[in-house]
Amino acid sequence: xxxxxxxxxxxxxxxxxxxxxxxxxxxxxxxxxxxxxxxxxxxxxxxxxxxxxxxxxxxxxxxxxxxxxxxxxxxxxxxxxxxxxxxxxxxxxxxxxxxxxxxxxxxxxxxxxxxxxxxxxxxxxxxxxxxxxxxxxxxxxxxxxxxxxxxxxxxxxxxxxxxxxxxxxxxxxxxxxxxxxxxxxxxxxxxxxxxxxxxxxxxxxxxxxxxxxxxxxxxxxxxx
Amino acid sequence: xxxxxxxxxxxxxxxxxxxxxxxxxxxxxxxxxxxxxxxxxxxxxxxxxxxxxxxxxxxxxxxxxxxxxxxxxxxxxxxxxxxxxxxx
Numbered sequence: 001x002x003x004x005x006x007x008x009x010x011x012x013x014x015x016x017x018x019x020x021x022x023x024x025x026x027x028x029x030x031x032x033x034x035x036x037x038x039x040x041x042x043x044x045x046x047x048x049x050x051x052x053x054x055x056x057x058x059x060x061x062x063x064x065x066x067x068x069x070x071x072x073x074x075x076x077x078x079x080x081x082x083x084x085x086x087x088x089x090x091x092x093x094x095x096x097x098x099x100x101x102x103x104x105x106x107x108x109x110x111x112x113x114x115x116x117x118x119x120x121x122x123x124x125x126x127x128x129x130x131x132x133x134x135x136x137x138x139x140x141x142x143x144x145x146x147x148x149x150x151x152x153x154x155x156x157x158x159x160x161x162x163x164x165x166x167x168x169x170x171x172x173x174x175x176x177x178x179x180x181x182x183x184x185x186x187x188x189x190x191x192x193x194x195x196x197x198x199x200x201x202x203x204x205x206x207x208x209x210x211x212x213x214x215x216x217x218x219x220x221x222x223x224x
Numbered sequence: 225x226x227x228x229x230x231x232x233x234x235x236x237x238x239x240x241x242x243x244x245x246x247x248x249x250x251x252x253x254x255x256x257x258x259x260x261x262x263x264x265x266x267x268x269x270x271x272x273x274x275x276x277x278x279x280x281x282x283x284x285x286x287x288x289x290x291x292x293x294x295x296x297x298x299x300x301x302x303x304x305x306x307x308x309x310x311x312x
Contacts, residue, residue: 028273028285071265073265
């Protein structure tokens with residue numbers, strides 16, 4: 001089984017900046033050991049949102065396999081490989097249904113995390129990106145949340161197309177809805193549902209995506 | 225307090241977190257807070273905390289995890305505060 005999840009947090013967005021001082025929020029979303037890590041952090045907002053993004057990325061990955069799994073962040077515990085908060089680091093998120101490996105990077109503007117279920121070699125098959133649709137990467141797309149969400153979907157489809165060698169427009173990413181929840185996005189190539197694991201995220205100014213390379217046999221069949 | 229009043233209070237709390245006000249035009253018990261109103265999951269935690277303050281209740285993590293629609297919130301809160309019927 002291969003599954004991927006990703007999450008981006010705009011550290012400057014309304015509701016994100018200074019949130020580490022919101023004790024009730026912190027107590028609802030972090031475990032005791034995570035609260036301890038936050039208390040020691042020199043970058044508390046980045047630390048809070050790094051843990052949050054890791055939990056969200058892990059949830060997105062594990063909910064592919066266990067669709068009814070709890071989404072409540074307090075049920076997920078992050079274990080990072082580094083005691084501080086270097087700009088790039090790795091770790092694990094312990095979920096109610098097993099652990100998910102994560103990799104994070106952050107700067108003064110945003111935190112981005114990708115979570116992966118599968119063998120460690122899968123990281124070689126991962127493509128992920130974070131971008132600001134307003135900054136010229138996707139100049140035709142305006143900045144409303146809906147359009148930023150569309151930007152993530154469009155950029156992911158374009159990247160998958162590039163990876164598989166398919167012309168632009170043959171790859172689509174679609175979402176369905178199951179009992180008041182959005183189902184995870186699915187990749188369709190030439191209208192055919194594929195098992196390509198893909199994850200989309202957007203927050204504030206940023207859109208992000210992550211996907212694992214389509215399985216070779218499937219990709220070859222699609223291209224023939 | 226009846227369910228209609230709880231519904232109004234719940235919508236009043238949530239609307240502060242909805243960026244696109246047009247999404248509130250046809251809000252109903254079936255409206256999904258995350259998917260229809262596009263409230264992000266971190267703000268949903270803030271909303272749960274506001275429910276606790278407004279209705280003077282504690283919402284544990286299991287119950288909070290099950291609140292996905294306006295109706296989920298209204299029915300849960302009504303059950304906790306012993307509300308009369310309405311807003312069905």
